[in-house]
Amino acid sequence: MDKLDIKLWTLASKGQIVPDRSLLKTPEQIEMIKKSAALNTAVLDHVAAHIHAGMSTAEIDKLVYDFTTEHGGIPAPLNYEGFPKSVCTSINNVICHGIPSEHEILIDGDIINVDVSTILNGYFSDASRMFTIGEVSPEAERIVRVTKECVELGLKAAKPWGHLGDIAYAINSHAQENGYSVVEEIGGHGIGLEFHEEPFVSYVTPKGSEMVLVPGMMFTIEPMINQGSPEFYVDEDNGWTVYTDDDGLSAQIEYMVLIKEDGVEVLTK
Numbered sequence: 001m002d003k004l005d006i007k008l009w010t011l012a013s014k015g016q017i018v019p020d021r022s023l024l025k026t027p028e029q030i031e032m033i034k035k036s037a038a039l040n041t042a043v044l045d046h047v048a049a050h051i052h053a054g055m056s057t058a059e060i061d062k063l064v065y066d067f068t069t070e071h072g073g074i075p076a077p078l079n080y081e082g083f084p085k086s087v088c089t090s091i092n093n094v095i096c097h098g099i100p101s102e103h104e105i106l107i108d109g110d111i112i113n114v115d116v117s118t119i120l121n122g123y124f125s126d127a128s129r130m131f132t133i134g135e136v137s138p139e140a141e142r143i144v145r146v147t148k149e150c151v152e153l154g155l156k157a158a159k160p161w162g163h164l165g166d167i168a169y170a171i172n173s174h175a176q177e178n179g180y181s182v183v184e185e186i187g188g189h190g191i192g193l194e195f196h197e198e199p200f201v202s203y204v205t206p207k208g209s210e211m212v213l214v215p216g217m218m219f220t221i222e223p224m225i226n227q228g229s230p231e232f233y234v235d236e237d238n239g240w241t242v243y244t245d246d247d248g249l250s251a252q253i254e255y256m257v258l259i260k261e262d263g264v265e266v267l268t269k
Contacts, residue, residue, distance in 0.1 A: 024216030036120035061100035076117035088115035108134030128254035165209030188220035222254035
């Protein structure tokens with residue numbers, strides 16, 4: 001056993017949840033995943049440069065597909081467990097997994113989450129951004145702003161040898177202080193060698209709980225913040241799109257991060 005194995009064994013013997021060594025990325029893997037993450041960021045930048053009122057979400061899907069494939073990548077959502085498009089586009093009361101459509105047109109006042117995931121040379125990356133279309137209401141502006149604050153506070157709470165629960169506590173506390181709720185059943189995930197890896201990343205668990213943040217871990221910080229109730233329902237027709245139960249607004253911002261010996265690195269956002 002090397003020093004890391006001994007430390008993990010010691011923590012586990014004390015009842016701590018520790019990652020399997022297979023979840024800790026090697027320097028070689030990290031280098032390749034960072035290339036995928038760089039393309040993922042470029043895709044989101046491309047969307048940011050072109051998104052506007054009057055365009056359909058199908059046009060966003062085409063932007064993502066064309067840019068990704070032209071740069072040697074593959075959109076990870078495309079055909080993933082039957083998902084029919086290259087990107088998730090979630091507007092206003094859609095929490096996540098909105099499916100792009102020619103019939104869904106962005107209008108002034110909309111808020112939209114564009115969730116981009118990329119495969120490059122077999123390595124995975126993932127991030128999402130919120131976009132405000134034209135002039136949005138104070139309520140819409142506020143939930144987007146607070147969601148960004150939640151993610152940044154979660155990132156600040158992430159420290160090597162801390163716990164996933166530290167991130168969740170920071171996010172949930174700030175959301176509740178601002179009168180919002182955090183979706184409980186849907187969270188973040190490990191990523192890098194696969195689209196979705198362990199661990200499941202909750203944003204409602206207590207400080208000091210959940211898995212230990214071991215250097216080499218890679219996962220997403222992506223809380224879904226609801227204006228009202230955290231409850232939701234899934235579109236029965238397409239089996240994917242998740243809506244707020246009370247028709248309130250929802251916002252989500254996603255960072256992909258790497259736990260390092262000396263802190264946390266954001267790989268794409």
